[in-house]
Amino acid sequence: MSKTNLLLKTPMLLLAICSIMSLNNVRAAEEPLFQPLSPKVSDLTQYRWHNRPLVIFAPSKTDPAYVAQIVMLEKQKAELADRDIIVFSDTSPTANGTLRKQLNPKGFEVVLVGKDGGMKLRETTPLNTEVLLSTIDKMPMRQAKLNE
Secondary structure, three states: OOHHHHHHHHHHHHHHHHHHHHHHHHHHHHOOOEEEOOOOOOOOHHHOOOOEEEEEEOOOOOOHHHHHHHHHHHOOHHHHHHOOEEEEEEOOHHHOOHHHHHHOOOOOEEEEEOOOOOEEEEEOOOOOHHHHHHHHHOOHHHHHHHOO
């Protein structure tokens, strides 16, 4: 390909790349990092291969373990976003949420789901964010991303 053709195609290529990146940013902006978990959600398959759901079950929004967990996670928002984490909270046991029924948490519980849809971590005490991040950093998909 001649240099002239390459130069003419480069702006088009850059425009296409920028458009794709912009769409990805819009998608990310539409999905806030912290979200309530609807009682109707029966699975997390829509996030498979795109996100790592972190599901927090608690007896209420004022549960001390829940409050401590959210505070820890809030301090690490950038690191969570970099690892494609979405944090879902179910603080209403009486709503009989489908995932709550399936996972049957006893009081406070944190569940990390990998991009492949598998359960990677399950804790009944607030999860230290350093443990969470290092667990994810050891995962094959995260390693592949870091080695790109």
